[in-house]
Amino acid sequence: DAKTTQPPSMDCAEGRAANLPCNHSTISGNEYVYWYRQIHSQGPQYIIHGLKNNETNEMASLIITEDRKSSTLILPHATLRDTAVYYCIVRVTGYSTLTFGKGTMLLVSP
């Protein structure tokens, strides 16, 4: 699986948009970009995934650059409950295994 690079931490004010970047410059054509988050002491939670088009669901939006070498997860109106570690994962299709990096610790403050 392609390696991902994320900033170790980010801050965001409550109510503002949180934009979490991820670099995956060695991504190959059959690899999807997945985002999970882990709130303290809980299991990771699936957020969103995409291949090359931008995706949106009730939790977040995923913007993937045209060359697919990077992506951004957007939480449009961050709340205190969005404080968590966010993991960007690039996964080979056909396998279920997730390879987690260190992720980004997002702290949402009042």
Added chain:
Amino acid sequence: KAGVTQTPRYLIKTRGQQVTLSCSPISGHRSVSWYQQTPGQGLQFLFEYFSETQRNKGNFPGRFSGRQFSNSRSEMNVSTLELGDSALYLCASSLVAGGLLNEQFFGPGTRLTVL
């Protein structure tokens, strides 16, 4: 529908003992994966089961083993416990194994402490 359940939630053992952890996947899900999470190593893949067969295995010693039953429930076993086995053990279920759009749903984990 009910999520992934793991039992027990907390466990304390001593070195040399063995432990069995249980995972019940979401109803209808047939694939179960196990992960170990420690502060030093982060989240690491242990193994994946589908239809009672191990499909993938991570880089862990043979002391770590697992199995899956016909109802998709899974257990993992760690024998001859070491201090370094203290971790949060997470189970994840998915509808199928290796599917193209196959997101995994995680349970709350079992916190194992080895003294």
